[in-house]
Amino acid sequence: MKLTLLRRCFGSIKRKMHQITSSSIVPLNVRGMKELDRQKFLRKLTVPILRIPEEKVSKITKTCKPYFLKMENIKPVQSATNSLFKEIILNPDKVTKWSDISESDYQELQKHGVDEASFITKDIQLGYDNFKYETIFKAVLPEGEETVSGFSQIGHIIHLNLRDHLLDYAPLIGQVLMDKIKTCRTVVNKSNIIDNTYRNFKMDVIAGDEDFLVTVKENQCQFQFDFSKVYWNPRLGKEHERILSFLKPGDVLFDVFCGVGPFSIPAAKRKCRVFANDLNPDSFKWLNENAKNNKINNKFFKSFNEDGKDFICNTFKEFIEDLCNGKEQLPVGAKVHVTMNLPALAVEFLKYFKHLITDKDLSEKINCDIIVYLYCFAVGDNPFDVAKRMVIDNIGVDMSSDILDIFDVRNVSPKKEMIRVTFKLTKDVLFGVDSDTEPPKKKMCINEVNENK
Structure with missing residues (x-):
């Protein structure tokens, strides 16, 4: 035994x-095969x-x-x-x-x-x-080199970011993915370079139909868009869900770089009041189309096709002023949320919040929290520290004590992370008034009361 x-x-x-x-x-x-020959796999x-x-x-x-x-x-x-x-x-x-x-x-x-x-x-x-596609790629593609490490699927489209040493194999890779993934009708290879103005990728169809109109579902909403003209990353679905969990009916959301609406549409559907903005005219078009298709009530949703600076300096500013003046009303305990999901550039727009409202008297009348969710790319060994420093430097005020959370959303590449910095937008930033001290007018009233005793 x-x-x-x-x-x-x-x-x-x-x-x-x-x-x-x-x-x-x-x-x-089959090592080195560049044109798919299925018979050779017998x-x-x-x-x-x-x-x-x-x-x-x-x-x-x-x-x-x-x-x-x-x-x-x-x-x-x-x-x-x-x-x-x-x-x-x-x-x-x-x-x-x-x-x-x-x-x-x-x-x-x-x-x-x-x-x-x-x-x-x-x-x-x-x-x-x-054979599964992973096994085929391992057997065919150059040994000892990085293989097809991952891809994203958006509707019927699979998109890849192929390394240079794999470009000669692109037609084979595309055809194998179409064969093995039954919901796939189009395979595109997209470069890592994003047009920072409209957030478009350059892409090449390496297999299947040249059809970029897709429909995807996320957070109980359906989104339709032309993938060749707008930005969509399915890896951000969980992050969208996290932010939506912070929003309550009656809250207000300012979505500065909203794309086709992954934050805005579900938020409006949950009866938050949403101001959604994107500079890309195609994103703006599909944003409104998605609002219509998801039967969003217009009293909860308003869309804008503006530069982020104008949206902050006009639409956001006007709303906060109206809130202070009593022209806008919020339910007790409601908050104002600001999402800024343009990680390559969003930090550069933080400076427009600094002393945005010149009438300091209004600072006495603001009675709700304003929470900002800022996304950025942090490069280095300590991405949290890098992200924090970027936010403080760009907003121009040391608001370290007002940072509520620093969250690693996803890894982009070695030593490059997509980070979310969540912080309170205080009176100190918006009005140039110290949030911890009482406004001068209020002090004067107290003095007057004391003198009359």
């Missing part, structure tokens, strides 16, 4: 080492089989599941030549002989009459349809 246990442990160690160093379930002789593979009585399949498959051969279009449990039996196809990277099965699983199988006599091998035919 001890010898059996030792043999099984040794076999398990060997098996794990084999899994780490190599895999037998890969396409052969190969034979010797696989281990457990032949078991058909009536015991349900009891045995639970034990065998960790050893299943999991490939596309291959059922791990199949009918045998003898109709009274079933065959369980095992993964040859995990099992090459009976002793590779763990002691506990071996004992469980024995309870159902399955032993080494049930273990056989046979050859099966593999083809292009059996």
